[in-house]
Amino acid sequence: MIPVSVVIITLNEAHIVGQTIAKAQLISNDIVVIDNGSTDDTVQIARRNGCRVYQKAWDGYGANKNKGIELAEYDWILSLDADEIPDDKLIASLHQLVLCDCNQVYDIKFRSYIGKKQVRFGKWGRDHHVRLFNRTQVKWMAAQVHETLLIPKGVKRERIKGNIHHYSVKDVAELQTKSETYAALNAVKYYGEGKEASMLKLYVSPVFNFIKNYLFCLGFLDGKAGWQIARTTFKHTHLKYLLLQKMNNSKVAKKVYIQKKFAIEY
Template structure:
């Protein structure tokens, strides 16, 4: 085991979390699960597999992840989601790390899956994120959605070998639902920040992002799944600004929407 704590945030992840936990057991003896009132036994599965489980009311992705970091036994944090599984190459790379420089963060490549099919092109095929960091210097931002790591200026980024396998969606139905869900969260975030949708946001941005993913980044080579992903990107972009216009033109408040969106991650 190495001095790294794994932090996982969950909401109804019983189908996937055990595979994720089993992989992280090869890395550490400290796995923290921050659960948001799962109703499918997620917390019980995590407890049965030796994790420390804490309940936290929904405060956004970043807030829940920061709580996990604060409760961690070690200063080094590997942050993953319940549908993400480190592969063997990554596990071995983590065991080879000296972890003697807290000013370094580690970027990790992702392999994304649509059902059982690996997606090799488009946005999903190029995915990578900084997921290993020292909590003494690095925290998550705390917006409603699209949380990012707040990196001090002296931080250096290093690339790890290996991958995190991300089992993104089971099927087209789940892919579509996620597009709607994240569009609502993004709209609420923009509304709170005083942003409004322009003509370019509504009509040019969705098309450009579809074209970039499907044509420029060769998403069409992923076949039917590539087409579904590109359409979903278009829908997400359009809906985000559609919902933002609705909020701006009505008496709805983003904080009302925030309370309604603590659903499956």
């Protein structure tokens, strides 16, 4: 084991969280699970596998990840979602690290899937994130959507070998549902920030994002899956600005009720 705490956020992830925990146990003896009201067997699976489980109210992605960081035993944090599974190459790389510089963060390559099909191209195929860091220097931005790590200037980044396998959605229907959920969340966020939905954002940005994903990033090489992702990205971009326009036109922020699901990032 290495002096790293693995922090996992969960909500109704009984179908996969056991696999994530099994890999996490090869990394650390401290696995913290922040559960946000699961109604399936997620909590029982986590406790049965020796995790420290805390059930917390939902305050947003970044805020809830920070709750887990605060409860961790070690200062070094490996942050995972319940549907993100480290592979053996990454685990070996982690065991080789000398974690002596708190001003260092580690960037990890992601492999993303629709169901069991790996998406190799498009934006998904290029996905990578900083997920290993020292909590004395780095925290999550307390955002409802698209949580981002607040990394101070001067902190060094290093890419490490291995991958996190992200089983984000079971099928295209779930992809579309999560995309709509994120569009609503983003619209509320943008409204709160005083942003406007210009004609450029409404009509040009969706087309640009489609072309970038499908052509420039070679999404078409993923066949049907690449087309579905690019099309969903188009719809997501248009919908979030359409909802923002409606909010701004009404001069009143619409309270958007959304189902709490951990969604993919675009």
